[in-house]
Amino acid sequence: MKKQTILALAIATIIVAASADPAMAYVLLSPRRTWASTPVNVPVYSAGNNSINDGSGGVNAVVNAIKTWGVVNSSVTNQAAVQGQAPATITLNSNGHICNGSCLAATLTGYYSGNTINDADVYTNTKYKYYSSGEADGCSSEYDIEGIMVHEVGHVIGIGHSNVSGATMYPSVAACNAGNRSLEADDIAAKNDLY
Ligand SMILES: [Zn+2]
DSSP states (O other), X not given: OOEEEXXXXXXXXXXXXXXXXXXXXXOBOSSOOBOSSSSEEOOEESSOOTTOOSSSTTHHHHHHHGGGGSSEEOOEESSOOBTTBSSOOBOSSOOTTTOOSSOSEEEOOOOEETTXXXXXXXXXXXXXXXXXXXXXXXXXXXXXXXXXXXXXXXXXXXXXXXXXXXXXXXXXXXXXXXXXXXXXXXXXXXXXXXX
């Protein structure tokens, strides 16, 4: 089964290599940074992904899924993302000209000043097919949009890639694997470190 990379596009940011210490397996974005206050508002643009047949193109499913972080609020928005300007907005129907290769989705993590995140928009590579928990026909060589977006929202709130296989912040996922919808201990430790 083909694995695709979930890429965090780091503008003016180098994501440091994962630590070898298993107790510190998660990696925070460098420099360490957080939003000024929580909950972080991460709306989902109403134009959904046309490969997802759940009635909203995955929009409603993603709105609900990303709240699993606990420090994130979400809703459907008709306002397209404005790069560099909050709120951090998830776009399911466009790669934003930033995710053309093997990546499934990407987050613009370069918008911060000092240790405060100002914006972090998320785009989706539309060359792949996706599914959500709301699809009646299940999964066939598609990628789980909810898990992917829970991963990307980890980047939105300041977390990098973990080397723990099975963690939501691990950098790749196989088709029809919905495991990223739920946070693992490593993901929660990263979030609790920041917020
Ligand atoms: Zn990533």
